[in-house]
Amino acid sequence: xxxxxxxxxxxxxxxxxxxxxxxxxxxxxxxxxxxxxxxxxxxxxxxxxxxxxxxxxxxxxxxxxxxxxxxxxxxxxxxxxxxxxxxxxxxxxxxxxxxxxxxxxxxxxxxxxxxxxxxxxxxxxxxxxxxxxxxxxxxxxxxxxxxxxx
Amino acid sequence: xxxxxxxxxxxxxxxxxxxxxxxxxxxxxxxxxxxxxxxxxxxxxxxxxxxxxxxxxxxxxxxxxxxxxxxxxxxxxxxxxxxxxxxxxxxxxxxxxxxxxxxxxxxxxxxxxxxxxxxxxxxxxxxxxxxxxxxxxxxxxxxxxxxxxxxxxxxxxxxxxxxxxxxxxxxxxxxxxxxxxxxxxxxxxxxxxxxxxxxxxxxxxxxxxxxxxxxxxxxxxxxxxxxxxxxxxxxxxxxxxxxxxxxxxxxxxxxxxxxxxxxxxxxxxxxxxxxxxxxxxxxxxxxxxxxxxxxxxxxxxxxxxxxxxxxxxxxxxxxxxxxxxxxxxxxxxxxxxxxxxxxxxxxxxxxxxxxxxxxxxxxxxxxxxxxxxxxxxxxxxxxxxxxxxxxxxxxxxxxxxxxxxxxxxxxxxxxxxxxxxxxxxxxxxxxxxxxxxxxxxxxxxxxxxxxxxxxxxxxxxxxxxxxxxxxxxxxxxxxxxxxxxxxxxxxxx
Numbered sequence: 001x002x003x004x005x006x007x008x009x010x011x012x013x014x015x016x017x018x019x020x021x022x023x024x025x026x027x028x029x030x031x032x033x034x035x036x037x038x039x040x041x042x043x044x045x046x047x048x049x050x051x052x053x054x055x056x057x058x059x060x061x062x063x064x065x066x067x068x069x070x071x072x073x074x075x076x077x078x079x080x081x082x083x084x085x086x087x088x089x090x091x092x093x094x095x096x097x098x099x100x101x102x103x104x105x106x107x108x109x110x111x112x113x114x115x116x117x118x119x120x121x122x123x124x125x126x127x128x129x130x131x132x133x134x135x136x137x138x139x140x141x142x143x144x145x146x147x148x149x150x
Numbered sequence: 151x152x153x154x155x156x157x158x159x160x161x162x163x164x165x166x167x168x169x170x171x172x173x174x175x176x177x178x179x180x181x182x183x184x185x186x187x188x189x190x191x192x193x194x195x196x197x198x199x200x201x202x203x204x205x206x207x208x209x210x211x212x213x214x215x216x217x218x219x220x221x222x223x224x225x226x227x228x229x230x231x232x233x234x235x236x237x238x239x240x241x242x243x244x245x246x247x248x249x250x251x252x253x254x255x256x257x258x259x260x261x262x263x264x265x266x267x268x269x270x271x272x273x274x275x276x277x278x279x280x281x282x283x284x285x286x287x288x289x290x291x292x293x294x295x296x297x298x299x300x301x302x303x304x305x306x307x308x309x310x311x312x313x314x315x316x317x318x319x320x321x322x323x324x325x326x327x328x329x330x331x332x333x334x335x336x337x338x339x340x341x342x343x344x345x346x347x348x349x350x351x352x353x354x355x356x357x358x359x360x361x362x363x364x365x366x367x368x369x370x371x372x373x374x375x376x377x378x379x380x381x382x383x384x385x386x387x388x389x390x391x392x393x394x395x396x397x398x399x400x401x402x403x404x405x406x407x408x409x410x411x412x413x414x415x416x417x418x419x420x421x422x423x424x425x426x427x428x429x430x431x432x433x434x435x436x437x438x439x440x441x442x443x444x445x446x447x448x449x450x451x452x453x454x455x456x457x458x459x460x461x462x463x464x465x466x467x468x469x470x471x472x473x474x475x476x477x478x479x480x481x482x483x484x485x486x487x488x489x490x491x492x493x494x495x496x497x498x499x500x501x502x503x504x505x506x507x508x509x510x511x512x513x514x515x516x517x518x519x520x521x522x523x524x525x526x527x528x529x530x531x532x533x534x535x536x537x538x539x540x541x542x543x544x545x546x547x548x549x550x551x552x553x554x555x556x557x558x559x560x561x562x563x564x565x566x567x568x569x570x571x572x573x574x575x576x577x578x579x580x581x582x583x584x585x586x587x588x589x590x591x592x593x594x595x596x597x598x599x600x601x602x603x604x605x606x607x608x609x610x611x612x613x614x615x616x617x618x619x620x621x622x623x624x625x626x627x628x629x630x631x632x633x634x635x636x637x638x639x640x641x642x643x
Contacts, residue, residue, distance in 0.1 A: 003562045003571070003586055041508030071506070072563045076556060079399055079549045080507040111401050114548065115256035143563065145504040149483045 004140040006044065007074065010132075011066045011123040019097035020053045020062055026093060036084035042071040043081075044144055062099070066120070071143040078117040082109045091116070158406040164388040164395030167371040172220040174411045174621045175391055178234040178300065178519050179543060180220035180369060185232060185302040187309040188339040188521065190417070190539065191316065192286050192615065193324050194294045194331030195244040198633050200322035201297075202245065205629035207319060208235065209622055214315045219622055231312045232302040235625065236415055236541075236617030239264060239640050241296030245628055246637035251408055255641050257400035260547040261414050262640050265614035266292040268547075272555040276582040278611035284419065286335035287613040294331040297323075298417055298617050300519075300541065309338075337419060337613075339539050341521040346454075346468060353455070357422045357527050357536050358576065358608070359445070361455035365475045365498060367515045380476040382500060385512045389545050400546055408628070411621030415541040416551040418520070419613035420577075422538060425531035427608045439464075444602065447593040448575045450492030457494075462487035478502060478511070486594035490565040491572035496558045504565040505558075514553045517543040537612065547616060562586070580607040 015023060027048060037043045050064040070077075082088050088110045095103040095116075106112045106119055126132045139147075162171055167180065177183065195201045207213025218232040237245070239253075239262045253262055260268050266280045266289050274280060280289040287295050301316060303309040313336075325331045341354045344361070356362045368374070369391065370384035377383065387393060392412045394402040403409030431441040442465065446452045452465035457477050460469060468474075479488060479495065479502030488495055495502065501511035520540025527536065544550030558564050559574040562585040572592055573585050580588055591602045620628065 005563045039508055039510075041506040072557065072561075076553060077506065079546075079553075080510075080513065083399065083507075083513070108396075110397075110399055112254075112256055113399060114259065118256075143504075143506075145506065145508070145565075149503055 005071050005143050006069055006137050006140050007071075008126045008135040009066065009068045009070065009074065009120070009124050010126045011120050012125060013064045013066070013094075013123050014099040015050060015062045015064050015097050016099045017053050017062050020050055023050045023064060023094065023097045024052065026090075032090045033086035036086035039084055040077065040081050040087075041144055042077055044069040044071070064094070064097070069137065071145075074121065075114070075117045079113040082113050082116060156405050156407070158394065158410065161394050161406070162387075162391075162410055164393035164398055165370060165386050167220075167369055167387050167391065169372060171391075171411060172222065174623050175220040176234045176413075176619050176621070177218040177220040177232060178541065179390060179413050179517065179619060182363065182366070182519055183218075183228075183232045183302045185228075185304055186341050186343060187304065187306055188300060188302045188341075188540075189309055189313055190335075190337045190339065191297075191299040191301070191320075192295050192335040192337075193297050193299070193320055195241060195296045195323055196325030196329060196331060197323055198244070198246055202629045202632045204320055204323050205245075205625050205632075208233075209625045209629070213319055215312065215319060217622060217625060228304075230303065230308060233312075233316070234300045234619065236298045236300075236417065236615075236619045238296055238298075238615060238617050240293050242618065242628075243638065243640055244296050245632040246634050247408075247628060247632055248634040249636045249638045250405075251638050252401075252404040253641075254401040254403070257546060257548075258403070258414070260552055261616045261618060263616075264292060265416065265616045268552065268616065269614070272552055273560045273579040273583060274611050274614060276579065277607065278579050278582070280614070283611070283613045284335060284337075286333060287419075287615055291331075292615075295335075295615055296331075298615055335613075337523065337539055339521045339523045342526055348467060351468075354521060355453075356522050356538055357424045357524070358427050358449075359453045360449055360451060361453065362521075363518065364451075364455055365494075367512065367517060378472060378476055380478065381472075382475070382478075382511050385515060389512070389515070389550075390517055390543065392545055398545075399549065405627075408620065408624045410623070412624055413543050413545055413619050414547050415543045415617050415619055416547060417539075417541050417613075417615040417617060418611065419523075419539040420520075420537045421535055421610045421612045423606075423608050423610070424527040424536065426606055428527075428529075430602075430605065430608075433604065444593075447489050447492060448591065450488045450494030458488045458492065484594050484597060485565075485592075486597065489572070489591075489593040491575060491591060492593075493574050493576040496564060496574040497554060497577070499558070514550055514558075515544070516550050516554060517541075519543070535612075537609070539613075541619075543619070560585070575605055575608070577609055578607075579609075579611075580605055 047067040051060040055061040091109045092107050095106050106116045109116050121127045208217045269280045344355050353361050367385045388398045392409050446458050454465050454468050456469050478500040483503050499505040501509050520538050523539050524536025542551050560578045560583045573583050573588050575591050589605045591605045592599050
């Protein structure tokens with residue numbers, strides 16, 4: 001018997017208007033080095049993107065999305081996640097762009113992993129404490145490591 | 151009076167321990183004393199001024215006994231006793247330290263909340279629930295568990311002698327007779343010392359019959375030799391001794407005089423049901439060899455300590471000390487010869503495959519200073535209590551002790567949640583882990599799973615305490631700065 005091990009995260013953060021373009025440029029030119037995510041070993045997929053400022057009506061503006069599927073407990077592994085230098089470097093600059101006074105207090109994120117986890121989960125629309133829609137996995141019991149090392 | 155705004159004139163190196171640091175660090179953190187008789191005292195602070203005098207006496211040389219630092223002893227010149235001290239968050243509160251001290255809630259929330267608050271998270275539930283703990287530490291009384299004193303000596307007589315001195319020192323500290331918290335928990339620990347019949351080498355074992363205390367993390371220190379082939383990496387000092395630095399995963403408790411060179415400990419009293427363990431081994435008519443093979447699979451070591459990965463089929467003579475420590479699980483993704491549920495693989499995966507974080511050999515490790523208590527098991531179910539008690543230390547309880555207990559020992563997703571994951575058979579709270587088929591232990595032979603049913607709980611938590619082991623500087627600082635008119639309270643957010 002196997003246990004479902006995967007979880008979704010869909011965090012939508014408000015971004016300061018003045019930081020939107022800079023964040024987009026960073027994601028294009030200097031995104032998180034995949035080696036850092038590989039080293040954590042629990043992240044299946046990660047999408048990070050930002051909606052540009054001043055979109056037409058009906059299209060989100062000034063919002064950054066962090067969407068991942070990951071294994072195991074979010075809180076237990078958040079320290080391993082932010083211990084990766086490339087991950088920490090990205091989120092330190094990311095938090096500076098988030099339009100929430102609490103974000104700055106989380107920098108450097110490596111030293112504030114628990115608070116960072118709580119902050120992310122505050123903006124996670126798929127946090128289990130929230131009402132949310134459907135999430136599907138074709139192989140919910142397989143971890144990243146199971147797939148890489150069958 | 152010192153204030154948190156004080157700047158540390160010479161911050162300690164976060165990466166390595168330097169010789170000049172040793173007299174400031176409590177000795178227990180850096181090395182085991184190898185003293186065969188110990189006693190842990192847990193007491194309540196009833197008189198603040200007396201407690202401050204006690205702390206002063208323990209560190210000024212003016213008292214009958216002193217806290218033992220990590221300063222090196224001249225060869226062959228071990229002291230007659232060693233003594234270390236830890237304080238719970240409630241204990242720090244009882245000292246009435248200035249309100250300006252700071253323990254970051256995100257980093258040290260486990261310590262601040264205490265072991266009872268953390269019990270559910272670390273699977274201290276069901277029979278392990280704090281309601282069932284020894285009275286001084288249980289759910290009803292834990293707020294009055296303030297100080298743990300760990301005394302080590304060479305003989306029962308010396309333990310008695312120094313206990314008398316220590317009791318006299320803390321007698322003015324505790325509440326008066328009849329007041330809540332007057333009782334003092336005294337818990338004797340008497341390591342089982344075995345002698346190798348071939349080499350005459352002495353080693354310690356636990357009641358389940360395994361040699362213990364083999365692979366401890368080695369804190370990086372100036373002057374250590376280069377790593378041996380396959381030796382686990384040295385661990386950066388900040389992971390076991392609180393330091394400031396850009397690479398640390400926490401904010402040093404403030405002021406620096408309070409935080410630097412301290413650490414945290416999960417003090418644990420763990421009862422071991424040896425009769426149940428032996429009954430599990432001998433079930434289904436297993437002969438002696440089959441029992442020993444199963445015992446090796448449960449632990450990941452044979453009872454003489456030899457790693458199963460080096461000696462898969464039979465224990466053989468004890469391998470060298472280096473071979474005992476310097477191994478890993480290679481590319482084994484099956485659990486053969488060492489099962490993924492084996493105790494040593496669960497508690498120290500050595501960067502083995504499938505276990506996250508990938509390739510990391512030193513994160514989430516704990517420093518164990520625990521030994522056997524109670525009479526040795528003689529093969530008869532005598533109904534007497536026996537087990538293991540002591541300190542499990544690290545700079546962040548949440549990322550070390552608690553991570554190990556939740557994600558590895560009791561975790562359903564260890565090693566990637568493959569089929570038949572199981573739990574750590576020697577330490578898990580079998581029956582209350584929520585891991586499917588937790589009562590089936592699985593090992594592999596010829597790539598075939600061998601399933602052994604009817605695994606039961608062999609270890610029951612009888613007590614727990616989260617404490618701060620301050621530096622010598624910090625103990626002196628507390629002695630000087632306690633009794634504040636504006637005292638610190640445990641923060642809740």
